[in-house]
Amino acid sequence: MAPDEPTTDWYPPPPPPPPAAPPARRLERSRRDRKIAGVCGGLGDYFDIDPVIFRIGFVVLTIAGGSGILLYIAGMIFVPEEGRRRSIGESLPRHGRPLFPVILLGIGFLMLWGQMFDRHGGGFGFGFTLLAIGGFLLWRRSQRHDDWHRDDDLPPAPGDLYPPMWNPPAPDDMYPPRWNPPAPSETTSTSAPATSHPSTPSEFDGLDPFDGKPRDPDPTAAYTTAHEQAFAALPPEPEIWPPLDYQPPALPQRPSMTPVVVSFLFVVGGIAALLSTTNTLDITAGEFLAGALIATGLALVINAVRGGRSRGLIALGILLTIALSIASVAREPLRGGIGQRDWNPATLSQVERPYRLGIGEGDLDLTHLTNLHGKHVIAARIGLGQLKVIVPRDANVIAKGDVGVGQVRLFDQSRDNGNHLTVLDPPAANSDQPTLELHLHVDVGQVEVLRAAA
Amino acid sequence: MPRHEVDHRSLIAGLLFSALGVLFMIDQATDVRIDLQWVWPLFLIGLGVAGLASTTLRRRSGQQIGKD
Numbered sequence: 001m002a003p004d005e006p007t008t009d010w011y012p013p014p015p016p017p018p019p020a021a022p023p024a025r026r027l028e029r030s031r032r033d034r035k036i037a038g039v040c041g042g043l044g045d046y047f048d049i050d051p052v053i054f055r056i057g058f059v060v061l062t063i064a065g066g067s068g069i070l071l072y073i074a075g076m077i078f079v080p081e082e083g084r085r086r087s088i089g090e091s092l093p094r095h096g097r098p099l100f101p102v103i104l105l106g107i108g109f110l111m112l113w114g115q116m117f118d119r120h121g122g123g124f125g126f127g128f129t130l131l132a133i134g135g136f137l138l139w140r141r142s143q144r145h146d147d148w149h150r151d152d153d154l155p156p157a158p159g160d161l162y163p164p165m166w167n168p169p170a171p172d173d174m175y176p177p178r179w180n181p182p183a184p185s186e187t188t189s190t191s192a193p194a195t196s197h198p199s200t201p202s203e204f205d206g207l208d209p210f211d212g213k214p215r216d217p218d219p220t221a222a223y224t225t226a227h228e229q230a231f232a233a234l235p236p237e238p239e240i241w242p243p244l245d246y247q248p249p250a251l252p253q254r255p256s257m258t259p260v261v262v263s264f265l266f267v268v269g270g271i272a273a274l275l276s277t278t279n280t281l282d283i284t285a286g287e288f289l290a291g292a293l294i295a296t297g298l299a300l301v302i303n304a305v306r307g308g309r310s311r312g313l314i315a316l317g318i319l320l321t322i323a324l325s326i327a328s329v330a331r332e333p334l335r336g337g338i339g340q341r342d343w344n345p346a347t348l349s350q351v352e353r354p355y356r357l358g359i360g361e362g363d364l365d366l367t368h369l370t371n372l373h374g375k376h377v378i379a380a381r382i383g384l385g386q387l388k389v390i391v392p393r394d395a396n397v398i399a400k401g402d403v404g405v406g407q408v409r410l411f412d413q414s415r416d417n418g419n420h421l422t423v424l425d426p427p428a429a430n431s432d433q434p435t436l437e438l439h440l441h442v443d444v445g446q447v448e449v450l451r452a453a454a
Numbered sequence: 455m456p457r458h459e460v461d462h463r464s465l466i467a468g469l470l471f472s473a474l475g476v477l478f479m480i481d482q483a484t485d486v487r488i489d490l491q492w493v494w495p496l497f498l499i500g501l502g503v504a505g506l507a508s509t510t511l512r513r514r515s516g517q518q519i520g521k522d
Contacts, residue, residue, distance in 0.1 A: 070498070286482035293475030300468025303461070310464040317471040324478045328488070 027315060028082045029075070039075035042082070046315070057322060071322065258312030261299045265292050286327040293320040343380075344368055354379030354439070357387075364389045367452045372434035379439040386446045389438060393452045396435040397425045401447040408440075409448045425451070462511055466504035473500070 030041030033051055040058065044051030058068040080087040272288055275281035296317045303310045341362040345351045347370065355364060355378075362382050367390055380387055391397050401408040402420040410423040429435060440447045474497065481488035 074501075284482060287479065290475050290479035290482050293478060294472050295475075297468045297470070297472030297475055300464050300471060302468075304464035304468060305460055307459075307461070310461065310467070314464075314467050317467065321471070321474055324474075324482075328478065328481055 026311060027079055028084075029079050031082045036072070037076045038081070039072055039079060042079060043075075057326070071318075254306055254308040256309040256312055257299050257303050258309075258316065261296060261313060262316065265295065268292075286324065289320055289324050289327060293317060293324060296320060346370065348372070348376060351376075351378055354381055356380075357382045357385065359384045361386045362388070366390060366395075366436065367392050372436075375435040375437060377437045377439065379441075381441045382443070382445060384444045385442070387440055387442050387448070389440060389447075389449045390452050391436055391438070391449065393454060394430075394433050396429040396433050397423075397449070397451075398435065398437040399423045399425065399440065399449045400438065401440040401449065403442045403445060403447055405444045406442060407446050409446065411449060411451065423449075462507065463504075466500075466507065470497070470500045470504065 027046045028042045029038035030045055030051075031038060033041030033044065035041075035055070040051040040054040043049075043054045058072050077089040078087050080090070269288055269292075272281060272283050276283055296313055300310055300313045300317065303313060338359045339357075340360055341355075341357050343352070343355055343362065343364045345366070346368045351369075355362065360382070362380060362385070364378075364380055364387070366378070369392065372392075372395065380389065389399075391399075399410045400420065400422045401410055406416070408415045408421045410421055411425050413421060413423050415421040438449065440449070474493070477488050477493055477496075480486050
């Protein structure tokens with residue numbers, strides 16, 4: 001080997017890189033199927049469901065209370081974009097002040113403020129507007145400072161677990177090469193002219209550089225050579241000091257609890273449905289979903305302590321929260337039936353408590369009620385549709401109506417969208433006549449109360 | 455025996471979901487009606503507190519490592 005060739009063959013070849021682990025499936029904002037930020041497309045990819053379903057869900061939630069916008073913006077912030085390792089929300093605290101949580105706090109308080117002091121005014125809308133603007137600005141900022149993610153975008157090369165922060169120079173770069181006088185050679189020692197002045201070390205081979213006479217053989221040369229050979233045969237010395245950014249290897253993650261929790265929920269849901277069918281247990285779908293959300297939250301807490309992947313549980317929790325939001329807005333469709341209902345009670349014992357209909361039109365005619373004395377409370381609830389109540393001509397009526405989305409029309413007064421309306425008719429109650437107190441609710445549709453014609 | 459570090463993100467998400475579940479359960483199973491317009495601001499505040507807490511804990515643990 002030439003003396004100036006790098007001595008890389010002293011070291012054993014690097015071990016082959018470990019086989020790349022199969023990429024874990026994760027929730028990402030889609031780049032291929034996106035209308036705004038790819039949240040619905042990503043959800044569709046993740047759950048293998050048509051993204052249109054998620055889009056409809058977000059639109060419905062947006063119309064029914066506005067939570068759809070909140071969820072979508074949360075998805076924009078918390079779900080990483082396809083091909084990136086970190087979401088906007090994860091990146092912001094690492095690259096500056098925790099602006100994002102502060103903004104969330106501010107908006108939340110603003111919205112509460114609006115609720116407390118301006119319930120029917122624009123406070124809530126103001127909070128939403130701020131939220132939308134804040135989310136948009138954060139998103140734009142992350143797009144502009146794309147270099148935040150740049151080192152995150154590409155997957156690390158195999159074996160490049162700890163990128164070195166400082167590469168010390170090789171010893172050959174720090175110190176000049178040591179000149180080792182070669183072992184004396186009889187040929188050179190005898191043939192070298194004594195009078196020529198050597199100009200390079202090679203010309204001193206075997207000669208004393210001062211007097212040009214043959215040198216005595218180095219008694220340690222043989223030992224040095226043997227020592228260097230033995231040293232070369234040793235395996236490379238392991239690094240004693242870890243790199244500056246060393247992190248201890250993580251303990252092996254325990255298997256995810258998601259399959260266990262989902263299976264458990266299926267079993268419990270099936271048992272609850274059976275008991276409900278046999279009238280042993282009265283449990284609604286909303287109550288079951290709420291219980292499932294509590295169980296998912298507790299499983300997440302356990303998972304946080306025992307160590308395990310939690311993404312599946314978080315996705316399940318978000319799904320259950322969305323389902324519960326829908327169930328809370330449209331409560332009645334999960335309980336009542338579907339179609340046209342004509343309720344004509346003739347006595348108080350025939351009055352249902354309360355009247356329920358899921359989807360459709362319900363007509364409640366109270367003009368046939370007889371033997372009315374004192375005050376009676378009658379309630380009716382419809383999920384999606386119209387509720388019409390006809391009251392006796394002479395009765396005192398306290399009508400309380402509200403709709404989630406739609407209109408309340410009580411006698412000659414009306415109100416829209418989510419506002420409760422209470423009307424006393426006649427305004428000055430006649431003490432000789434019975435009083436009917438009506439509690440009427442429609443999730444989406446119309447409530448109407450009419451006085452019977454003379 | 456080495457123990458897993460507590461995953462603050464999962465812990466906070468779990469507590470948040472549990473609290474939401476309790477609120478929804480009260481809404482669904484009792485006559486008390488929880489208006490969603492109150493739930494979502496509380497959810498946002500919880501999210502913000504969670505973010506602040508996790509940032510603070512991460513920084514504190516980083517300082518501990520630096521001291522050692």
